[in-house]
Amino acid sequence: MKPLIFPVQMDLVRPEEDAIYMCSNSLGLKPEKVDEYMNExxxxxxxxxVLFQFEGRFAGRDIDLPPRGAMERMVGGLPYEVALMNGLTxxxxxxxxxFYRPSRxxxxxLIESQAFPSDxxxxxxxxxxxxxxxxxxxxLLRPRANEQTLRKEDILDLIERNGDEIALILLPGVQYYTGQYFDIPTITRAGHEKGCIVGWDLAHSVGNVELxxxxxxxxxxxxxxxxYMCGGQGAIGGFFLHEKHWGRDAPRLDGWWGTRDDVRFRMEAQIHPAxxxxxxxxxxxxxxxVVTVLAALEVRFRSDQHEGNDEEAVLVDWVLGTPSEVHQRGTQGKTQGDKVKKKKKGYGFQRVSLPHTAQQRHVIPLRSGDARCVLSRSRDPITLVTPSDPRERxxxxxxxxxxxxxxEVHEELLKRGVVTDMRVPEVIRVAPFPLYNTFEDVWNFVQMLRDVILLFSS
Structure with missing residues (x-):
């Protein structure tokens, strides 16, 4: 077994098996083509x-262009509405x-009170x-008392009541902490009706939900x-500008790459905006x-996108299903997991070669009904923060x-070769991602989470 950088406990794992990687919400897995592209x-x-600037399929002068068409498809943008540049912030x-041009x-x-700090x-x-x-x-948008997610009616009401004073609305497509998926078209329309500019942070949305x-x-x-775009740590950011704003008379930070491609190397003092x-x-x-993002997009568009969205819903439902539902699935879980595993073999992503246990035990999953779940023999409940309605996550x-x-739960899962992440003060985030997670991954994760919870509550 290769050296591991986190504390896997050897008596809890099977060295010959991969990890259960459910952390694409933080960092997606590496596309297999990345090595080839980097070496090239x-x-x-x-x-x-220096001739590399002008020659080859990854010529420097055009390096941001190859992934752009696929990225436009990912976010539902027209040609030239999407650019790959900089980082998100x-x-x-x-x-x-x-866009922020305040007047008296x-x-x-308008921003949520628990927005991602950088925003x-x-x-x-x-x-x-x-x-x-x-x-x-x-x-500031705040959840109601004793609630963790925002209600759409409260968002719309705040816009209606304060819209005449609001210059700009900035919200996340999917909230980084709760996983809540906001109704982007409805909120955008409400903002526009009050004369507001409406922008979105889609860090947890692109590659995750339909846009x-x-x-x-x-x-x-x-x-x-x-x-979810699997471009690797620090990969290039994305930017969308609706065509109705092209040529808008407002300040803009200009630079060499913002001038037209056909005149860039004339070195003229006057910019010719692209x-x-x-x-x-x-x-x-x-x-x-850039090439890491290109490699990931190529994998994604070799897949059936519609099938991927359907499979995502099923994978998440497996985690959120009721005990009776999962008990019925239990006899077919291994078979269905194997089927998905075969389908995804060589699918274009490198699975993390960290061990995990794969023993079959009776599953007691998280229940979604009233957003609370009491695991067997556990006196202490855990709370499902993410909305159970699939239209809202x-x-x-x-x-x-x-x-x-x-x-502590996070560390115990790592000991078992399960990669999730945690956010202070009390949340474990789990992302069963259909491009490389399987039903078997979900099956084993739920059982291991149950074991860890019981460990702390016995």
Missing amino acids: LLDMWANWG VNLHCALIH ERFKI MYAVKSHLSMHGIKDEEGLV HLHEWDVDFAVWCTYK PGADSFRISNPPAWI GCMISVAMDGCGAE
């Missing part, structure tokens, strides 16, 4: 030197500079640059590509963080460890 880049650099700053009457920004930092920095105090410029940004009339969106979202590009993107499930520490 290194060879071109070594053998061609840098792209958010670019959008805010352009309309100067507030909150960015928003507050723009308020500060305009001399607006946080307490004056922020309209139609152009059709939904979204003003702008930003995302990363290392989660069409659409491309005009927001600033610097030439590093090839190394993607493939990530957040579980609050009310009766035992999330950090």
Whole structure:
């Protein structure tokens, strides 16, 4: 067995088997083609030197273009509405500079109170640059008392009541902590009816849920590509600009890569803005963080996208199913898991070669009915944070460890070769991802989670 970087406990694993990797919400697995593409880049650099900028399929001058068509399909954008550039928060700053134009009457920004910290930092920095105090410029969306997710009617009501003062709305497509999938078209339409610009952070949405940004009339969106897009840590970010805003008379940070491709190397002092979202590009993107995304997109579009969405729902339902439902599935679980495993063999992603146990035991899964689940012999409940309605979630499930520490549960799962992640103060996040997770993965995960919970509650 190869060396491991986290504390797998050898008497709890089978060394010959892969890990159960359910952490695509944090970092997707590596596409198999990445090694080939990286080596090709290194060879071109070594053998061609500066000519590498203009030669080969990964020529530097056009390196951000090969993945763009597939990315447009992923988010539902028209040609030139999508650009690959920078990182997510840098792209958010670019959008805010352009779209946040406060006036005396309309100067507030609507954002959820528990937004991802980087989004909150960015928003507050723009308020500060305009001399607006946080307490004056922020309209914060908060869940109701004793609830962890936001109700759509509360979001719409807040927009209706405060919309005349709101310059810009920034929300996540899928919330990073709870896994809640927001109704993007309805919220966007409500914001527009009140005269607000509406932008979306799609870090946990792209590659996870279906998106139609152009059709939904979204003003702008930003995302990363290392989660469900499997582009690797620090991979290039994504940016969407609706065509109705092309040529908008507003500030924009210009740079060499934002000028038209056909005149870029004339080195003229006057910029000739590239069409659409491309005009927001600033610097030439590093090839190394683009080809990884290309490799992942190629795998995804070799698959049947519709089938993938259906399978995602089934995989998550297996985790959230009632005991009677899973008991009925129990006799066919191994067979169905093997079927999916065969289907995905050589599917384009490298499974993590970490051991895990695969013993078949009776499953007592998380129940979704009233969002609470008491596992057998456990006195302490755990809480399902993520909405149980499949229309309000993607493939990530957040579980609050009310009766035992999330950090301790996370460490015990790692000892068993199960890779999830935890977020303070008490949540374990699990993402059964249909591009490489199987029914057998889900089957084994639920049993191991049960074992760990019982370990702490016995």
